[in-house]
Amino acid sequence: MVIHVEPFWGNKANENAQDFIRSFNRAMGDKDDAYKAKQFEYYLRTDSEADEWWSELDAEKKVKWSDIEAAFQERWPKAKVAKKTAAEYEEELLGLKLRIEDLGKKEEVAGRETYTHIVWADKMARLAKGVEVESGSTYIGQVIKGLPRVLKEKVAGSYKSWEAFLKAVREVDMEYIKEGVEEYLQEQKEKEELRVRVKILEALPTTSIAAITQQMAAVNMGGGIQQQGGRGRGAYDGSGGQLRRVLPGNGPRPAAQPITPELQARIQAALAAMPHHPDTVEG
Numbered sequence: 467m468v469i470h471v472e473p474f475w476g477n478k479a480n481e482n483a484q485d486f487i488r489s490f491n492r493a494m495g496d497k498d499d500a501y502k503a504k505q506f507e508y509y510l511r512t513d514s515e516a517d518e519w520w521s522e523l524d525a526e527k528k529v530k531w532s533d534i535e536a537a538f539q540e541r542w543p544k545a546k547v548a549k550k551t552a553a554e555y556e557e558e559l560l561g562l563k564l565r566i567e568d569l570g571k572k573e574e575v576a577g578r579e580t581y582t583h584i585v586w587a588d589k590m591a592r593l594a595k596g597v598e599v600e601s602g603s604t605y606i607g608q609v610i611k612g613l614p615r616v617l618k619e620k621v622a623g624s625y626k627s628w629e630a631f632l633k634a635v636r637e638v639d640m641e642y643i644k645e646g647v648e649e650y651l652q653e654q655k656e657k658e659e660l661r662v663r664v665k666i667l668e669a670l671p672t673t674s675i676a677a678i679t680q681q682m683a684a685v686n687m688g689g690g691i692q693q694q695g696g697r698g699r700g701a702y703d704g705s706g707g708q709l710r711r712v713l714p715g716n717g718p719r720p721a722a723q724p725i726t727p728e729l730q731a732r733i734q735a736a737l738a739a740m741p742h743h744p745d746t747v748e749g
Contacts, residue, residue, distance in 0.1 A: 469493040471509055476516030476542070483542035487535070499531035506534055555596030559605060562589060566614035567651075570644045581640065583617065587632040594628040606631050616646025 471493045474486045490509055494502050507528075510516045519541055520528075527533045550558075564586045572579040575588075590609070594600040606625050610618060620638045625631040 473509055473511040473514075474516045475511045475514040476519060477514070478511075483538070484544050487538060502531040503529060503534055506531075550596060552597050555593050556605075559590065559593040559597055560608060562586065562593065563612060564614060564617070566616060566647060569614060569616065569647050570640070583638065583643070584636050587635045591628065591632055600628045602627060603631075614646075614650075616643055616650065619646075 469489070469492050471486070471489045474483070475481055476483075486509075490506070491502075494505070497505075507520050510520055523537055527537050564583060568582045571582050573582055573585050574580075575585055591600070594605075597605075599605060603625055606628065610622055610631075613621070617635065617638060620642065621631070621634045625634070
């Protein structure tokens with residue numbers, strides 16, 4: 467089987483020198499070092515930084531494969547990976563939360579679908595090992611307190627190790643989890659409906675008064691009453707004066723007044739002053 471190896475540039479973005487040298491060695495298979503030494507330059511990109519490096523490399527360093535590989539590693543050394551500290555692992559361990567809304571769902575891990583609580587348990591196992599507490603019970607109590615209620619009810623208790631605790635998490639029955647999530651979502655729905663009803667009830671007094679105020683937009687707060695009838699609007703001065711037509715669009719619209727106790731009293735007085743008719747066909 468022929469293994470394809472991308473030519474090495476030496477300065478190409480996203481290019482990894484260590485990946486290249488490993489790919490080259492795999493491609494060589496069981497070939498001896500002398501063969502590798504002769505073939506190596508043909509895997510360097512023409513006119514690249516790596517090609518220039520090869521041209522300037524001393525001839526005696528191009529004979530043995532061990533010398534070539536050493537010179538290559540000196541020019542493109544393996545980068546040091548920043549390792550997480552125990553404190554960083556601890557912070558991540560205590561911050562990795564499992565939301566109840568995500569329970570019962572699946573995530574794809576290594577090409578396979580896995581339930582979220584199991585994915586969470588696997589991550590926690592790696593973090594516990596990073597903090598070096600996997601063989602003890604440190605932080606388990608804190609983590610249990612932060613679990614969704616449906617899981618907490620099943621795994622609450624004391625554990626001698628993280629392995630035992632996470633085993634209990636993974637083994638929680640899926641039907642139990644799904645039922646718990648459904649109950650939680652139903653509770654949230656009922657709470658939201660109650661919140662909306664309360665909000666409506668709290669807004670009713672203000673809404674009622676505002677409606678009356680709009681209906682009484684024709685009230686003259688100085689004592690007169692605007693009456694609507696016929697083809698236009700008129701103003702009555704409250705003492706038997708002449709009815710005056712007020713055509714639509716005449717004058718600016720009066721500004722809305724804030725609802726105050728005084729305004730409420732004045733509205734009630736204006737309502738009392740209006741003529742009342744009996745609840746009959748004639749009325």
